[in-house]
Amino acid sequence: MTSYTWPVSDTAPAVVVDGLVMRYGDKVAVDELSLTVGRGSITAVLGPNGAGKTTTLETCEGYRRPQRGTVQVLGLDPVKDRRDLLPRIGVMLQGGGAWSGVRAMEMLRHVAKLHAHPLDVEMLSDRLGLADCGRTPYRRLSGGQQQRVGLAMALVGRPEVVFVDEPTAGMDPQLRRTTWELLEELRGDGVSVVLTTHYMDEAERLADHIHIIDRGRLIASGSPLELTRGGSTATIRLVVTRPFPPGSPESLRAALGEAIVVTQLDDVSLLVTGPADASTLAKVSRWCDENQVLPESLTLGVRNLEDVFLQLTGRELAT
Numbered sequence: 001m002t003s004y005t006w007p008v009s010d011t012a013p014a015v016v017v018d019g020l021v022m023r024y025g026d027k028v029a030v031d032e033l034s035l036t037v038g039r040g041s042i043t044a045v046l047g048p049n050g051a052g053k054t055t056t057l058e059t060c061e062g063y064r065r066p067q068r069g070t071v072q073v074l075g076l077d078p079v080k081d082r083r084d085l086l087p088r089i090g091v092m093l094q095g096g097g098a099w100s101g102v103r104a105m106e107m108l109r110h111v112a113k114l115h116a117h118p119l120d121v122e123m124l125s126d127r128l129g130l131a132d133c134g135r136t137p138y139r140r141l142s143g144g145q146q147q148r149v150g151l152a153m154a155l156v157g158r159p160e161v162v163f164v165d166e167p168t169a170g171m172d173p174q175l176r177r178t179t180w181e182l183l184e185e186l187r188g189d190g191v192s193v194v195l196t197t198h199y200m201d202e203a204e205r206l207a208d209h210i211h212i213i214d215r216g217r218l219i220a221s222g223s224p225l226e227l228t229r230g231g232s233t234a235t236i237r238l239v240v241t242r243p244f245p246p247g248s249p250e251s252l253r254a255a256l257g258e259a260i261v262v263t264q265l266d267d268v269s270l271l272v273t274g275p276a277d278a279s280t281l282a283k284v285s286r287w288c289d290e291n292q293v294l295p296e297s298l299t300l301g302v303r304n305l306e307d308v309f310l311q312l313t314g315r316e317l318a319t
């Protein structure tokens with residue numbers, strides 16, 4: 001983005017979460033969560049609604065105190081060392097944050113001045129399409145504009161670690177791409193980016209490392225490639241015209257062999273995962289014929305994060 005890069009003398013990981021437990025009353029929102037975020041990378045915390053992503057992020061940002069376990073950001077305690085940490089992190093809260101009557105550009109310029117190596121404010125506001133609404137008081141901006149201002153605020157100081165909660169929720173495709181590019185450029189400058197998302201394509205496209213969480217627990221970690229690879233692993237989606245007869249997943253698995261995993265998604269759709277290829281596709285088609293099941297669609301695709309999540313939890317990420 002510009003020529004500034006962070007000194008590499010401080011080698012503490014960007015974030016270390018160790019055995020974090022967070023509850024709201026009886027509800028366990030984060031359950032013994034441990035994860036590490038390396039420096040100079042984009043890390044996605046991916047999970048469905050209610051998985052505990054925001055609670056985890058807010059604890060890293062120092063807004064919540066760990067009820068059990070520990071959190072460190074740049075080797076510091078986000079609550080006890082808040083004063084030292086704040087100038088070094090950027091935060092975009094879900095829903096944008098609130099600066100009521102202040103004009104967007106005034107606020108952005110003000111935040112930029114507080115930092116030693118800020119991004120160019122005009123460039124940032126142009127890229128995020130804020131030029132037209134820069135003189136509008138924050139509270140009068142639309143929800144989408146407030147979200148973009150929130151993102152600009154988090155990025156403008158070019159902090160060492162940026163936390164962004166669902167940064168592209170509700171953005172149109174072009175702004176989504178711009179946001180992704182901005183985050184990639186920050187990474188190029190050595191900034192560590194931690195983002196939450198429930199968009200699998202966002203995680204897959206953007207992240208160097210993904211932590212998948214579900215019901216407050218870490219269920220998988222790795223690069224997009226590590227998580228989705230498996231040599232010849234592929235998936236076949238079978239959607240049929242009428243509900244499957246009882247015992248269909250077991251019967252189909254028996255027809256396809258041990259290495260294949262069959263997951264029933266709903267009454268009329270099944271997912272076949274494993275070393276699936278065109279011949280597996282032919283076997284599925286034959287099984288349909290033998291069991292008087294009429295396929296509406298039968299597709300072979302490479303394994304993606306959605307499939308990984310489904311395999312681990314038996315549920316779809318999007319639900």
Ligand SMILES: Nc1ncnc2c1ncn2[C@@H]1O[C@H](COP(=O)(O)OP(=O)(O)OP(=O)(O)O)[C@@H](O)[C@H]1O
Pocket residue numbers: 024027028029047048049050051052053054055056094198
């Ligand atoms: N202030 C609160 N009071 C009570 N329960 C809460 C509160 N905040 C979150 N929860 C619950 O804790 C769980 C985790 O919520 P959290 O917002 O951390 O998840 P999330 O993965 O960020 O979800 P989303 O993608 O919907 O924002 C959810 O079941 C949620 O309903």
